[in-house]
Amino acid sequence: MGKTTLITGGAGYIGSHTTLALINAGQQVLVLDNLCNSCRESLTRLERLTLTRVDFIEGDIRNTKLLDDIFSRYDIDAVMHFSGLKSVEESVRKPLDYYANNVVGTLNLCHAMARYEVFKLVFSSSATVYGAPRQIPIIEDLGTGKPISPYGRTKLMTEELLADLCLSDPRWSIALLRYFNPIGAHESGQIGENPNGRPNNLLPCLTQVAMGRVPELTVFGSDYPTVDGTCVRDYVHVVDLADGHLKALQALQSRNGIHAWNLGTGNGYSVLQIIRAFEDITGISIPFKFAPRRAGDIAECWSNPTKAGRDLGWYAQRDLVRMIQDTWRWQLRNPHGYHAQSDLLAPVALKQRV
Ligand code: NAD
Ligand code: UFG
Secondary structure (H helix, E strand, O other): OOOEEEEEOOOOHHHHHHHHHHHHOOOEEEEEEOOOOOOHHHHHHHHHHHOOOOEEEEOOOOOHHHHHHHHHHOOEEEEEEOOOOOOHHHHHHOHHHHHHHHHHHHHHHHHHHHHOOOOEEEEEEEHHHHOOOOOOOEOHHHOOOOOOOHHHHHHHHHHHHHHHHHHHOOOOEEEEEEEOEEEOOOOOOOOOOOOOOOOOOHHHHHHHHHOOOOOOEEEEOOOOOOOOOOOEEOEEEHHHHHHHHHHHHHHHOOOOEEEEEEEOOOOOEEHHHHHHHHHHHHOEOOOEEEEOOOOOOOOEOOEOOHHHHHHHOOOOOOOHHHHHHHHHHHHHHOOOOOOOOOOOOOOOOOOEOO
């Protein structure tokens, strides 16, 4: 068997799209996931799409014995590290879970990597490390800020931990990929975002309304100093993100040390602009009501992705129309996500625009 890339969290939303990109690029992969926010079906879909068996171990990155076992059995030469908890709101209620999973989990993983002399790591970071940005569009070189949530602090702490690791040993090559707002799904409609429980992010909440499961969308805040009073974000297609991971891994073959790259489109859209674009593209009306600002939201945030363009040759290829079309295709083909059906959810009743 050739050199293998270990993909932690590879059954999840961004991890599954990246696993697909790696397999399509002819690479050998091994997915490690405890399925706490995903299911085996995403990997079965990948197998169908690629006509390849996906090596999978169900397990937790906090299990040091398991990590030892994996690194001793497989010829791993790089790790893509997606696993972690990602809900901003939940992190406020359960900070210990977030620090244990995201920070201690990464620490365990790095220990195992060092023991087995695997020094290439691509880490899923987030624009949240910039906190309230001092300048927009955001460039990497201005430095990080003060994240507003425990979730954001786990990402910043992990970045700092990884920077210290690179200082301590020049053999490490680490990519910090700072995602902006990932949305969309693979064009096949076979894999996509499948959040457990009640969604928090804008697109999953919006599609719940479009599917008729929730009567209206709540728009948090109408008095921000933005184009129309609602928050502006840089939405980026998950397939473009996957391609960014592939390019970052290639770049690590010839550079040591730690490198941060923004993965965003460089364009900002407000919540109202997203609602209108969704209505235009799908023909479905999205009733909404305004509510007070959501704690921890910043008014505006979008990237300057020039550094990723220059260093990696990566540019987001897919525009907002494509992002919404692909999100909607995934949703329509999989009204209950990866589950064939669910009696927990109300039946689907699409609201055609009148
Ligand atoms: P996701 O929840 O779909 O995927 C994470 C995967 O990790 C899941 O399959 C989950 O089961 C697994 N996992 C969690 N804890 C684990 C553990 N201890 N051991 C093994 N597996 C574990 O999330 P996603 O949207 O694909 O995000 C992937 C990464 O990108 C996360 O680190 C997240 O913080 C980061 N990120 C996501 C976004 C976003 O908006 N989706 C934005 C910025 C950064
Ligand atoms: N929003 C609504 N109604 C909803 C859901 C969201 O108005 O029902 C608004 C939010 O208030 C915000 C915007 O839509 O103004 C985007 O919110 P999301 O929750 O989709 O995304 P965030 O920008 O808050 O956070 C996301 C990820 C984080 C990541 C961050 C990086 O969830 O993990 O992007 O920019 F850190």
